[in-house]
Amino acid sequence: LTIYFRTRLPETPRFSLSRGDVSGAARTVETVTGSTVAPVSRPRATRVPLATFFRSYGLLILGTSAAWFLLDSAYYSTSIFNPVILAHIGFADAQGLGVLAYVRLLALGNVLIALVAAVPGYWVAVALIDRAGRRPLQLIGFAVMALAFLVLAFEFGPLITVLPAFLAIYGLTFFFANLGPNTTTFVYPSEVFPTSFRTTGHGIAAASGKAGAVVAVFLFPTLIAAYGLPWFLGLLAVASILGFIVTITLLPETSRRSLEDASGEDELAVLVRRFSTYLRSLCLTIDQGAEALQELLEDPGTDREAKVANLRAIEHAADEEVHRIYIELNNRRLSTDVRTDIGRLASTLDDIMDGIESVGNRVLTYRLSAPNPELARFAVIVVESVNHVGEGILALDDLYRGRTERLLRVIVEVNRLENEADDLLRVLLEKLFQGSDPLEILKWKDFYERLELITDRCEDVTDVFQDLAVRYSPGP
Template sequence: MLRLPMDLHRKVKDSPFYDLDETPSSSFHWQVILTAGLGFFTDAYDLFVIGIVTTWLTRFWHLHAWQTALLNSTSLLSAAIGAVLFGFLMDRLGRKTMYGVESILLILGALFSSLAPNFTLLIVMRFILGLGIGGDYPGSAILITEFANRSNRGKFVTYVFMMQGLGLIAGPLLSILIIQSGIPTWLLWRIILGIGAIPALFVVRLRRKMLESPRFLLHVKGDAKQTASILSKLTTKAPDLISEESTFAGLKKKGITFLHAPFGRRLLATSLSWFLIDVAFYGNGISSHEILMHFFYHVTMVQSLFLSLLLFIVFALPGYFLAAYKMDSLGRRFIQWLGFLVMAMGYAIIAIFPGIVHDTYLFLLLYGITYFFIEFGPNTTTFIFPSELFPTKLRGVGHGIAAAIGKVGAFLAAFLFPILIVQNGMHFFFGLLATVSCLGVLITIFLLPESKKRSLEELNGMLASENVHHTYSRIMKSIHEEQIDVVMVEEMMAISSSDLVIMHRFDPLTGLLIPTASKGEDVDQFVLSLRFAKNEETSRSLATLKEDYFFVIDRKEWIVHNRMPRDTYAFATRVGLGSFVAFPLIDNQESVGILSFFYRDENQLIPEVVEKLSGFIQVVTLALIRTRSYIDVRQLAYTDALTQLPNRMGFETKLEERMIRYQEDHQCCFAFVILDLDHFKYVNDTYGHQHGDYALQALAAHLVNVLEPRDLAARLGGDEFILLLDEVEDEQATRVRLEGIIRQLPLSDFELGVSAGACLFPLEGRTYQELYRMADLRLYKAKNAGRGQIIVTDHEMANQLV
């Protein structure tokens, strides 16, 4: 299993979604909450009213017990199918697209259920409605989760889920009003079922204004351009993303599945938790009016509905609000196991002490407390966890599977609990609920991680692979500073979580693979101990490690070595490195170097780790290709084609670097010199342009050889050259250095001479324009003084060169 990045703060901040995670709450968030939450209103409303409708239809259509149970549970069974189906499809076709489809199913299912002429067609319509309800679970949860900011994500998802509470209020309230209206009973149930289509109609309308999830666009589709466009609308800041989809191709091919740790364990934990709470909640909810009728047998249906409504408003509704308020402070994990625990205690008391059922107020108190901790507990958190604990490309199907398993629990409860109550009594029923709740406590504590205020990418170990955009950008920016190897190593060190990274490149002159950059502890001595050599026979495909150890590296293979032998890698094992992997760096179809990752863990390099590292190498390879292209273009733009010296543009770039260094340490000083070849026009006209070009090339080559390492020579054009003589502090030092350089030039071989004008930085100029103006003015004076002169001050007489 991949370890989380060592520098986690930097990774979170470098995530493309950092600004989205940190953006304040806005009207857009509330729009998403409303759009996503209306589906849950339909779900909860239907959950409540189907029990009432079934009671009426049992009389009208003379339904058998199995038909009543099937009618109560059909939509729950189809919801399980819909959750998995829509979860799978939204991971491939998009969140926005599938959310619209399931909303249409909610509308059709509710409307045609209200128009069903017989039991069979009603079951069919209930099945269609259930598909939409099931799809709404992953759709709504993921929609708000992927748009929410990190600090309020739990609260926002809870607000969506709170729409279920409004549905549970609307169910009994509307039922009471419609029953009291005097509408014929045969029409009542149709109106009650048809009302469920109204919220879904609003969802379809609101969906038209929704944006596609930027996480889906980037992580699944690899559409960085569209992702940046959406994020710029939401955060007013477009992230620095790579527009080329090829950057993501390698990562997309190496897909993560539920077989990769820890996602299989998380799927099991979220599914079991949801199964257990739905057994308790749906079994309790669907049978609520039967439970009340059992203990308060003298009440009418309207009175039973009113008691259910009152019970929910007093106990359950505050649980929703407290859950939303505390979800991002107490955390999902704590709230879930606490809720399961209190539920278990409440149900156990009712089951163990039968006399409580005869004490109306005490029974209602215990029953209400369990309702409160269902909502301020697992009924809310089981909805949140699956939307956070899976990577983007698995989030839909992961949430769908968990919801489906929960619906299976609800189906079993709806189908079996009425039978169990009749056969075994209410005490057995509450004892079963207590046992179920205890299992929920154990699963939550031992299998689920805490996810509060953590980014989705951090939670799922995606920060490394999803930061490739920023890695690429930083590598490309480093080209200007000529530190690309150093930056590459630093970036690979950060996103790979390895203990040591080394870059080797082939020296084109010697053919040796030499270390050019490294990052890690005790790195200097270890880098020196790793010396590779190129084998000419295999055209750089064979890299030979000294001391008779060698590896073959080509465009198709890489080295993986766990448990490095002590005799082979004595120094590596001595400093605690136990495994390594080395990848070839390919540019223009040939190996140009090796990038190696070292780990202290002897068994670190499992296939998943190696595959992920190979994905990172693709980013480096892309950067290498772009680097070569950039260098080729820069070479043309900054280099004089004839002499291969920097041209004026190249010189100005180097000069700017020197000036920046002066601003940093205020100790940088240098002489700015313009050289002009005397009599060059005569030589060029007399001996021809080819001879003149040869003279320029020869003098340029000599200039490079006689200058100090930190000096700089450039050709401005024609017969003018420009020099920077580093660490020259006064006019006398400038003259001494310049005279020594000119004496070493083969001027007499080409019948040429030299005139020069010089000035000092920063004493006589702080910009290129100021320095050039001063040096050019002194060159002009040197020319007018008879040529062959050097002038470095305004006050001195022109001195003849000896």
């Protein structure tokens, strides 16, 4: 019956889309929700070769598998052999008790630990797993388990003379195991692997956990007989400490992130959903810089020093935004393509702001005091180019939804403005070299070329847009 009903279950929409089955994904959504869904475009291919999967997700496979193995080796050692541990500490004194009464008392101890510690731990995990996050809960769980096992191991003798104290600390291992790793080790593998291999990754991790349970079942009686219960509790503390180390070094936080973002399988989703906010903020800062430059060039004689100082402050703010983007890049597990795309966007946007600041510095260096219509015309082109670049960052959302028209329009407009700046530069240089004052020629040539270079940097950003449009645009 189980096999039959399993064959009747539809595949998830994500898996169907990863195989290019748009109709199957739509049917599943309709079956589950009752709403008819019409596919709007072909899905982007998200299938990952097996070798690439192990190469790209090897550390996550190790992290999820090791954490589950260590958790089960500790958890099953106590849960399966809980009656043995209770008997060992004298919870059920066999003297004067019949066999049935003895077994009944041990069963009562199991039920009490489950009701007071184990089950509440699960409910607290349900309440906190999205609020606190998977990683904090797993770290807290392993940490408290390790501390409790260490206390039980080193203070075993005194604690068994005060049985309620022993049981309270022993119960903490169940409560925090279920609050943390005994819940999160199930969740992690279902979120950090790509759709094409999500069940494969989850299966490897789950099998590792069961291997830990098998090791616990076979080793527990032998180790108890050879070394005693305090020594074995210390060994469980070591397993919990190792679980803490594995979690903090190998596992990311996945709460409040889409599966595509958490697994990194949909590169454009990562770029748009995770980094577009940073890129938009950077573009707004550059917009401020372009408008401040235009104001400076239209009236360089009024508050020149203050205007240049404002430009420098805006440039420093842009540097901070770029720095934050690179910190985010370094703190996330991303594909090489995503790192390259985001890095190029951040770098070229920063180059635009650097070019704007350099023109402002030249106004101060050359002591420009009178407005120059040619500079004002260049400033208008710069402002328009920067505005279009910002619109292009917003258009990445459209690209993610399969629409490229807005992004392609931005590319065309920035290219047109860059050509207009080239033509203006050529005309101004021809006019400039008709003069005879070499210092004036050098000064104005420097101004014009730096302004034209800003439009080149804007076009560099649209080159990245072009690459993204080619790579991620839906097929015909």
